[in-house]
Amino acid sequence: MTAVPLLDVPLLLDVPLLLDVQDVTLRFATPERQVTATSRVSFQVRDGDRFVLLGPSGCGKSSLLKAVGGFLKPAEGQILLNGRAVDRPGPDRMMVFQEFDQLLPWKTVLGNIAFPLKVAASLGRRERQERAEYYLEKVGLARFAHAYPHTLSGGMKQRVAIARAMAMKPDILLMDEPYAALDALTRRRMQEEFLALWDDIGFTALFVTHSIEEAIIIGSRILVLSPHPGRVRAELDASRFDQHHQGGADFQAFQRCIHDMLFAEPIEEAVA
């Protein structure tokens, strides 16, 4: 056992269970071989969590997120959202991707946010417009409502993608390394904005990252995954840290301890 400063957090089990991932094994079939991405991963996300999946590349964290999104079917186990099994993509789980080209280039910024409200939520024109404007304002891009995505910077595109996802008021927001392709300064700003939005609007997010620092700042709970195949290494509470604690002794100790979990000691052999 590692010397994790396990915190004695009072259990709040009366917070409703939102997402229940049960013993999920994900496998890919390439033409030559079958690859196991994750092996029997279980975790539970409760309402209002900022739940982070953290791990090095090859731990299947993105695949897990895509499975929750309904883009991949688990080979074993199941994924329940509000008690119902996830079997296909749907607007109750809006995704934010890492790629800047996730916005539809033929729609304006406002159009990109309003489009899913039309095709998935079937809102009227007026309501779509208002809600899209509200969330665009929330991410601070009201001035760019009628710009096309190709005229925006990477950070602005990601903000639009976040506004688009939040405007759908999904049960859970799925974020696949949304800040990984940004420069360090922008990334920092986006993390702060993300926390401010969480305070302001209140949502549940499942967030994938390979940055320990980002996981601690963003996450209220961190699932540490080990690679090849992805297995649960630990589930930690990080709700006591935000961007203001960065550089503090506690923060650094926590960071160190996660780092050691991921890299320093060889992973114990799983029961074959």
Add this chain to the structure above:
Amino acid sequence: MNMLSPAPRRSTAPRPDFEPAGIAAEAPEAVETPLPVLRRLLNQGWVRRGIILAAIACLWELNARLLDNPLLFPTFLVTFKALWGLMLDGTLPDRIGVSMQVLLFGYGAGIVLAAIMTSLAVGTRWGADVLSTLTAMFNPLPAIALLPLALMWFGLGTGSIVFVIIHSVLWAVALNTLAGFRAVPDAQRMAGQNYGLRGLRYVALILVPAALPSIVSGLKIGWAFAWRTLIAAELIFGVSAGSGGLGWFIFERRNALETADVFAGLMTVILIGLLVEGVVFRTLEARTVVRWGMQR
């Protein structure tokens, strides 16, 4: 030297910190200045293209005058005069009308068929394989090679020409559309699926606009193929129901040794091509893929 405290092997030249006294005090250079008129004119695409066309016309005129053989190679001015006359007396507009009707019908039918086939193909791996195999089989097959067969099947009339035009349009458009669909970024596909879009709605609302640059270039190629096929088909077997189109006109005038008229007919084909490319497709691109930053 003390070997125990390793001195840095290189050092940088130390200089004091520096902060300019006041950026606000100095008058900065103007951020934007207008370009000279000539530069601005040359930045317009149509001006550059106009210059190129004028240069070609000059070369043509010069060459034809040096050659001095109006039967083989009439000058630009003579050709233009013939063209003007044929336009005014209504001969060419009639011929253009006949050709256009057949052309647009075949082109439209080809596009509709291509749309149906690609929409069906995109859903499944087998569908895509069927379409790409068919395209690989039929795209290299010249439409004109099918004309004798078409004449047997559909008789001596518009039906045969429409059939070969459809053949020339369908595979080019389908091939480009399918390639365009394949090139749609994963994040955009997944975003569309995330909205719960499926089947035809997914194709129409996500794949088609996302693949529009390829689709438009397919439409352009299809248009050019359709023209070639039409003119060639008319040249080969000419009249359908009394009055022929542009190809037949060219054939007729060659038989009458009216070389200037032959050139005028060819020029008409070229001018219509330039017009459609420069106006129709360019406008379509400017309003869509260029505006969306998908193509420059």
